[in-house]
Amino acid sequence: MKENLTISEMAKLRGMTTETLRHYDRIVLFKPQYVDPYSGYRYYSIFQYEILGTIKELRQIGMSTDEIKQYFDQRNFKKSLDILKAKHSELLSKLNELAELEENIREKIVYLSEVSREEELHEVRFREMKSRKLITLHEKINSNLELCYGVIRLESMLTEKAPILASNRLGIIIEEADLRANRCEEPSVIFVVAKNKAKIQKQHLKIIPAGLFACIRYNGELLRNRSESLYKLFEYLQETGYRITGSALQIMQVDITITDNPNEIMFEIQVPVQKNSKPLPVR
Known part of the structure; x- marks a missing residue:
């Protein structure tokens, strides 16, 4: 064992590179005890x-070199504790963001896995659906150009991480x-289905009641190819023997964020319905 170490020896001992130690020396973060004036x-x-x-x-917990310099400047117990508390709060915030992002990605994977093996196109299916909250600008979309700007405006109102990518939440209302x-x-009016915890301004909120919906899927464009x-x-x-009871939703199921193949882009139309009452028997 020896007291004085070369830069290579110190770097190897602490699991760093020699360039890292040279960088720390240059920015006056960690200087060698001695530099040979000749060599x-x-x-x-x-x-x-x-x-x-x-x-x-401190680098492992995300501190910058400037923050570390501050940490070492006139160190004392209270100052070190306060800096670590602040960094801990910052890490917790990042962890919460990562947890939300992981949840969103997991939900998208589950959804896409399910939609790939669900019912055939152009077949009518009935489904009971829960009440949903929509975020909408209440503005009718007349072209794909207006659609692009409308989607951007809706996305700017969301605080989630990766909210619309690969999800069945973006669509239009058919009155x-x-x-x-x-x-x-x-x-038609464009919308995004809100998550339960989302805070929505009243002027942008539309509630779709729970109930029975007749659903049909097809390939094509959002504003076209739905007539058939x-x-x-x-x-x-x-x-x-069913009747329509309200406005329909046309929701994107597979979009251009997932595929370049137009034959794989998919929409689902959901129409609220109710079974017609049977006529009373004639006496």
Whole structure:
């Protein structure tokens, strides 16, 4: 064992690179105990191990070199404790953000795995759905250009991490009056389905009541290619004795964030319905 170490020896001892130690020397964070004036070789004392070990640990918890300099400047118990508390709070905030991001990604993986093996296109299915809150600008979209700007504005209102990517939350509202009049290509209002914990300003909130929905899926564009599916759904409802009870939702199931293949882009139209009452028997 020896007291004085070369830069290579100190770097190896503490699991660092020699360039890291040179950098710390240049920014006056951790300087060698002695520099040979003739050769320029740096020599460190083994008794400097504690300082270098502290620097390494503080870097591992995310402190910048400037923050570490502040940490070492006139150190005392209270100052060190306060700095560590502040860094701990910062790490907790990052952990919460990562946890939210992980939850969103996990939900997207589950959803995409399910949608890949669900029902065939152009088939009408009935599903009971819970009440949903929509975030909407209450503005009708007339073109794909307006759609792009509308999506950006809606995304700016969300505080979630990666909120819309690969999820069945973005869509448009097809008004009940248009459904009843078979106006399938009318301009529609864009929306995002809100998560339960989301805080929504009243002017941007629309609530979709729970109930029975007739659903049909198809490939195509958001503002086009839906007429055929809607007409098929209308015909099926008439044949099976159901009536429309409100505005429909057209929700994107697989979008351009997932695939470049237009044949894989998928939408689902969800129409609230109710079974027609049976007529009273004639006496």
